[in-house]
Amino acid sequence: MVKIRSVKLNTPLGEIHDEYPYIHCDVLYRTLIFQPERGTQLLGGVTQIFPSHIGLLVFGLYNAIILEENFGNKYALDDDSEIVDKKTGTKLEVGDEINFTVEKVQADAEGAFTIYGTFKKIAPATK
Numbered sequence: 001m002v003k004i005r006s007v008k009l010n011t012p013l014g015e016i017h018d019e020y021p022y023i024h025c026d027v028l029y030r031t032l033i034f035q036p037e038r039g040t041q042l043l044g045g046v047t048q049i050f051p052s053h054i055g056l057l058v059f060g061l062y063n064a065i066i067l068e069e070n071f072g073n074k075y076a077l078d079d080d081s082e083i084v085d086k087k088t089g090t091k092l093e094v095g096d097e098i099n100f101t102v103e104k105v106q107a108d109a110e111g112a113f114t115i116y117g118t119f120k121k122i123a124p125a126t127k
Helices: none
Strands: 003-009 027-032 041-050 053-058 062-067 075-077 083-085 097-107 113-118
Touching: 041 113, 053 097
Parallel strands: 062 113
Antiparallel strands: 003 027, 041 053, 041 097, 053 062, 075 083, 097 113
């Protein structure tokens, strides 16, 4: 969930359940949910650079990773094990912003998720 707005009480009074020190109120609200799917194009800020992967932050909130095997024709490792743009030869730096395609989204048991990206052409998710 990214944003909640238009919060309204659904009933005029709240309820106290058992001996809990909380008042339960039913509410109505509108929400914006971030749910990237395979094939979605995103912009990420580079936070980590390793020969094995690039770490990114999407919207300043969500972790994304692009593994070395998904660099495709966009990036490559040079002789110094640094990641460079194949067309321009420019070295990738922390703080750079790069466009990528969502390959998959993986969540763990605690609800945290990681976006796995690619620079290769992939087919969008089918519904």
